[in-house]
Amino acid sequence: MSNKKAIVLQAVRGLKKGRIVFLLATATVLLLPSGAKAQQQAVRLNLSAALDSALQNNARIRQYREKVEQKKYMKKSAMGNFFPTINVNGGFTWLSQNAEINMDMFKASVDNMMIGYADMIGKGLQLSPTAQQILVQTVSNVKKLPAVNLEMDAQNFPNLNFTLFQPIFTGGKIIAGKKFAEADLSYSNEDLRKTENEIIKETIDRYYAIVLLKAVVNVRKQVVAGMKRHERDAEKAIKAGLIPPYTRLRAQVAVANAQRDLTDDENKLELAKMALKNSMGLRPDVNIEVTDTLHFQVCPLNLSQLQAEAKTSQPVFQMIEEKKNMVKQKHNLEMAEFMPQIGAWGTYSLFRDKYPVIQPPFILGVQAKINLFHGGKKFNDLKATRHLAKEVEAAEEYTRQQINLWVDKSYRQVLNTQDRYHKLQPTIAMAKRNYVITEKRFREGMAKSIDVIDARLLYEKAQIEAYHTLYEYYVALSNLYLATGNPQKLTDILIHQ
Structure with missing residues (x-):
C-alpha cells in the first residue's frame, strides 16, 4: 500500500491543476481494497489526463527511464578510470614441512x-x-x-599488501571511454524520447478508438430502437391488414441483426478500454470513462515545414548522431591499442620479516607496456570500426529517405481522410432525410417495410463510415506528428480544441 501512495504523490507534483481531479479519482481506485473493486465508480478522464497517466505509469517508458539511469552510472564509472586504483590483499599460507x-x-x-x-x-x-x-x-x-x-625454519607465512596503480599514459583510451559513455547516455535519452513519442501516439490512437466506438455504439442503440419501433409499426399495420404477415419476420430479423451489431461493438469498446488502460499503466480492473466526443478539428499543415521539422526534431536522427560519435570513440579505443601503456605503481607490505628475503616497506616504480604482435587482431579490429562508420553513414542516409517518405505519406493520408470526411456529410444528410421520409410514408401505407429497413441501414452505414473516417483522420495526424518527432504539438491542438 505504501508504494502505491508514493507513486500517486509523485505524480501529483508533475500535473497541472486541471488534471488533479483525475489523479485523485485514480488514486482512490488504486488504493481501494480488493473487496471494494466491484463497487468502484468509473474514473472519468479526458485526453490530457490519459496522456499524463501514460507518461508517468507506462511500463515501457519506465523501462527506458531505468536504462537512462543505468547509462548515467556507466558514465560515472568511465570517469573513475582517471583516478588511481588502490587494492589490499592479504592471506595466510601454511607449509606441511619446512622448505629446503x-x-x-x-x-x-x-x-x-x-x-x-x-x-x-x-x-x-x-x-x-x-x-x-x-x-x-x-x-x-x-x-x-x-x-x-x-x-628454512618456517612453515607459516602471513601476508598483507597495499598496492596502488595510477595510469599516466594510455594512448587516449580513458578519454575515449569517457566520451563513449557520454554518447551512450545521450543515445539512451533520445531513445527514451522516441519511446515517449510512440506511447503518446499509441495513447491518442487508443483513446480516440474508445471515443469512436462510443459513438458507434450510440448509433447502434439508435438503430436498435428504430428497428424495434418499426417492428411495432409493422405489427400494427399487419393487424390493420395494410401489409402482409410475412413482413413481421423481416422486421424481427432486422431487430436481431441490429442487436447483434450492437453487442459486437460493445465488446470492441471493452477491448479498446483494456488497451487504453494498458497504455496508461492502470490495472485491468480499474473502470474508466472517457469524456471527449468525436468531432472534426482543423489542423493547419505545411508539408515543407513538417519535413524540415522532422530533420531537426526526429529522435532517430539524434540517435544516429550519437551512434556516429560512439563509433568514433570506438575507433580511438582501437587506435590506443597501438600506443604504449604507461603507469606508476607502488606497494606497501606488512609481515616482511616473516620471509627469508626481507624487502623494504615501500616499493615504487613506473611501468610501460606495448604489444608487439597479436596475430593481426588489432589491425582487423581497427578496420572493422572503419566499416562500422560507413555502415552508420549508410543507415543515416536510408533513415532520412524513410522519414521523408513517412512524413509525405502521413500528410497525404491526413488530407485524404479530411476530404473524405467532408464529402460524407452530404451523404449523411441525404440518408437521414431519406430515412425520415421513408418511415413517414410507411406509416401512411405508401412504402414497404423493406424500404424502411434499407433506409435505416443506409443512414447507419453513412454515420458509422463518417465516424471511422474521422478516427482515421486523427490516427493519420498522430502518425504525421510522430514522424516529425513532435507528437506533443498534436496533443496541444487536441487538448485545447
Missing part, C-alpha cells in the same frame, strides 16, 4: 666460488706464487662441499 634449498642445483657453483675465493685470499695476503698455488690446490683437493640442503 636444493643444494644439488647450486653445489658446483659454490665449489667454484670457494676456489676463486682461495685465490683471492692468497693474492690479498701477498703470498708467493708458489704459496698461492698450494692454497688454491689445497682448497680444490678438499673436493666439493657436502650435498646438504639448507632448511
Whole structure:
C-alpha cells in the first residue's frame, strides 16, 4: 500500500491543476481494497489526463527511464578510470614441512666460488706464487662441499599488501571511454524520447478508438430502437391488414441483426478500454470513462515545414548522431591499442620479516607496456570500426529517405481522410432525410417495410463510415506528428480544441 501512495504523490507534483481531479479519482481506485473493486465508480478522464497517466505509469517508458539511469552510472564509472586504483590483499599460507634449498642445483657453483675465493685470499695476503698455488690446490683437493640442503625454519607465512596503480599514459583510451559513455547516455535519452513519442501516439490512437466506438455504439442503440419501433409499426399495420404477415419476420430479423451489431461493438469498446488502460499503466480492473466526443478539428499543415521539422526534431536522427560519435570513440579505443601503456605503481607490505628475503616497506616504480604482435587482431579490429562508420553513414542516409517518405505519406493520408470526411456529410444528410421520409410514408401505407429497413441501414452505414473516417483522420495526424518527432504539438491542438 505504501508504494502505491508514493507513486500517486509523485505524480501529483508533475500535473497541472486541471488534471488533479483525475489523479485523485485514480488514486482512490488504486488504493481501494480488493473487496471494494466491484463497487468502484468509473474514473472519468479526458485526453490530457490519459496522456499524463501514460507518461508517468507506462511500463515501457519506465523501462527506458531505468536504462537512462543505468547509462548515467556507466558514465560515472568511465570517469573513475582517471583516478588511481588502490587494492589490499592479504592471506595466510601454511607449509606441511619446512622448505629446503636444493643444494644439488647450486653445489658446483659454490665449489667454484670457494676456489676463486682461495685465490683471492692468497693474492690479498701477498703470498708467493708458489704459496698461492698450494692454497688454491689445497682448497680444490678438499673436493666439493657436502650435498646438504639448507632448511628454512618456517612453515607459516602471513601476508598483507597495499598496492596502488595510477595510469599516466594510455594512448587516449580513458578519454575515449569517457566520451563513449557520454554518447551512450545521450543515445539512451533520445531513445527514451522516441519511446515517449510512440506511447503518446499509441495513447491518442487508443483513446480516440474508445471515443469512436462510443459513438458507434450510440448509433447502434439508435438503430436498435428504430428497428424495434418499426417492428411495432409493422405489427400494427399487419393487424390493420395494410401489409402482409410475412413482413413481421423481416422486421424481427432486422431487430436481431441490429442487436447483434450492437453487442459486437460493445465488446470492441471493452477491448479498446483494456488497451487504453494498458497504455496508461492502470490495472485491468480499474473502470474508466472517457469524456471527449468525436468531432472534426482543423489542423493547419505545411508539408515543407513538417519535413524540415522532422530533420531537426526526429529522435532517430539524434540517435544516429550519437551512434556516429560512439563509433568514433570506438575507433580511438582501437587506435590506443597501438600506443604504449604507461603507469606508476607502488606497494606497501606488512609481515616482511616473516620471509627469508626481507624487502623494504615501500616499493615504487613506473611501468610501460606495448604489444608487439597479436596475430593481426588489432589491425582487423581497427578496420572493422572503419566499416562500422560507413555502415552508420549508410543507415543515416536510408533513415532520412524513410522519414521523408513517412512524413509525405502521413500528410497525404491526413488530407485524404479530411476530404473524405467532408464529402460524407452530404451523404449523411441525404440518408437521414431519406430515412425520415421513408418511415413517414410507411406509416401512411405508401412504402414497404423493406424500404424502411434499407433506409435505416443506409443512414447507419453513412454515420458509422463518417465516424471511422474521422478516427482515421486523427490516427493519420498522430502518425504525421510522430514522424516529425513532435507528437506533443498534436496533443496541444487536441487538448485545447
